[in-house]
Amino acid sequence: MKKIFVLLLAIVSVYACNSQKKNEATKVTVESIDTTTVRKHLYTLASDEMEGRGTGTPGIEKAAQYIEREYKRIGLTTYANLKGYRQNFTFTNRRTKKEIKAFNVIGVLEGKSKKDEYVVVSAHYDHLGIRKKEGEKDSIYNGADDDASGTTAVLALAEYFKRKGNNERTILFVAFTAEEMGLVGSTHFGKDVDASKFVAGINIEMIGKQSSFGPKTAWLTGFERSNFGKIIQKNLEGSGYKLFPDPFKKFNLFFRSDNASLARLGIPSHTFSTGPIDVDVHYHKVSDEPETLNVSNITETIRAIAIGTESIISGKDTPTRVQLTEKEMGGRKKK
Template sequence: MTKTRLIAALCAPTLLAACATMAPTPAEPEISQATLKDVTRTLASDAFEGRGPGTPGEEKSVAYIIERFKAAGLQPGNKGQWTQDVPTVIIEAQNESPLTVKAAGQTLNFAYATDYVAGSYRVAPKTVLADAPLVFVGYGVNAPELGWNDYAGIDMKGKIAVILINDPDFEMNDESGPFKGRRMTYYGRWRYKFEEAARQGAAGALIVHETFPAAYGWQVVQSSWTGKQKYVASANDGMDQTIANGWMQKPVAEAIMKAAGQDFAALSAAAKQKGFKPVPLGATASLSFDNAIERATSRNVVGIQPGKTRPDEYVLYSAHWDHLGRCKPDASGDDICNGAVDNATGVAGLVAIAEANRKAGPAARSQVYLAVTLEESGLLGSEFYAANPIYPLARTVGGVNMDALKPGSAARDVTVVGGDKSDLSDVLAGVASAMSMAVVQEEHPERGYYYRSDHFSMAKRGVPMFYVARGTDWIVGGTEAGRAAEKAYTDVDYHQPSDEFNEAWDWSGPAQDVTLYYRLGRALASGTAWPNWYANDEFRLIRDKSRAGAK
């Protein structure tokens, strides 16, 4: 972005109020490194047993977060209460059958786990799909803003959708395609594909796995989709979802297509073109499994700083408090996954921002602090809040999510996850410029990281959300040090007992992160602008509809 464009964007009439708050002033409160250290040290201690939901560690975590929210001057955020119950259902498939396909007089059988996996969002003791017709629906996308509908002209009732992973233009090397090319959109994510199949009335959905477009191998699918699966409990017990959904290996899909007289490669190529129509395969599939069902309740923690002049407009700060609890022991026998970086640091950021906002005084808009549960189980705490918001999403201006603030040096750059999607880009550009930080894009846009943290639960319902992180061009050590630290955390400590608090950590980097988050949120809370997604973004129509209702 050129300097001229940046100034014009930031000082347009809709963003003038935010403009005034972007440049740092001598009176602007500093983010407390002591707070970041203290909160992280406490939440990551062995006494909290890895903060597993439904364990004594949850009780200690929730109590401690409430204590720190109170001390930071927050008020209870849920009608006088500090917590929001998050009811969950846990479903484990058992006694799984093979996937049996009948096509052109042939019967093909594919083994559970090695060839295919499946589960159900429906809370029912048994799941059965019997001789359901298979329909190839390309990428399973229905994007009215792009004039794209892979389900055009077909009634999916009683049928199983066979779906390709990622977006139709994922093989591009740039972002010029209708679905942003190499950068994955939500239409490319498996979760969207199951949601859309359900909206289309399909009885089932099977995604064809390929490693590059999925961004992970079959072993990840296999481990993620077997065993106990946690979901947000719904009033109708998931009966508006497909009967079964799952994945199959690419060779399985090729064998099914061949038996049905179709060519997988040819159909896949056709699915990349606008105007593609679904293809009934002339084959049927059957599968079944029993479901072991448990129910549980966890809690989000919610605090608020009421706005001074527009208290019915809200800015949201979020971070997940949960981690894995007790886990596989390491070589020393340590079986507590403490989650110091992931995500005691994010909760510490919430507390530090609340303290800074108390020192700065009330903003025009209310500021909501949401410490969510069950992120590690599939963003369930944020999903429940977004589906059952305490503060209307149509009146929520935008927000900032904090997840895993890495110890180490401050940086010269800030990484944007998800790309240039909304008017928030201009707000970020102004704040980053004031902090002498360059704005850079993530290195692997094809992996869809924007859709894998708690901000996404709000974004997919239309609320513009920042998801940015300190870059790897560190002031101390440059990109060599920044990338080495990132690799060491990912390869060694991520989701392991070694993700522990270390008194020797350099907190200048996390303090820079939280300063950035504070300024981004404060700009939104002090302004009058209502940022929106760009015209062709997948969330624009949702936001427009939501805001029209609010007006």
């Protein structure tokens, strides 16, 4: 009788513990993504100490170390058979013909009932580095909006979804390198993935300024190529935040950010942005500094992405595969 009582007590304790964890998870709201945290990530990644985060430079090494420390603090695990958070590779600089050592930084939040289905949350953490130009006193291209703001979002979302604990699917938080050199990091990442297991790509680029649609709005590249955007719009209803299709079609932005590397594999991968790029005087300039950005805009947009993508993360919604022509897929034939 005593053994039965002890067994029952143990079962009740486990049940109570699980219930407590579920209750704690439901209490985690998007308000936990705050301006203090956002400001810290942004100002660190876009500081002069990071030397513009040029691929293959000491500056990007410092940025990678910061991202790694944050992944470890949050409690993310490593990807596939990697020994750490870095996915190391080399490539040849098309301009100088020199070989460059590079690394994506990947952290994993394992899923539960659908852990073999993957969602990628990404941004590129590289920028243009240091470039001395005649007549300019400042030579550091800090890349605050492009794309320290997106990398900030990746870190904030990693912490949010880790605390939330409702990801039935596995989330890969990826800081891509060498985007500015031709989507090199994301292309390397996509080489060895089983695309059939990848449900969605959530890429974030330049969210530091109010969009042309007004406050509390963002736009999505390739909106018409899958129903990903419509899922986000549905989830944002009542939130006060709105998502619109990319208004800058002439710039072909769907293929100019890291989402394209996954989209070419058929994965519904799209980029969130608020950038008013048609009038942005700081784009790819030394003046792209943290002080030029709206931290509240970044925070509100990260919260909206958390709300908008939650049904995909939790396994309730599955976006349709992205629609591309064979030419757009880089010559790959549709499977």
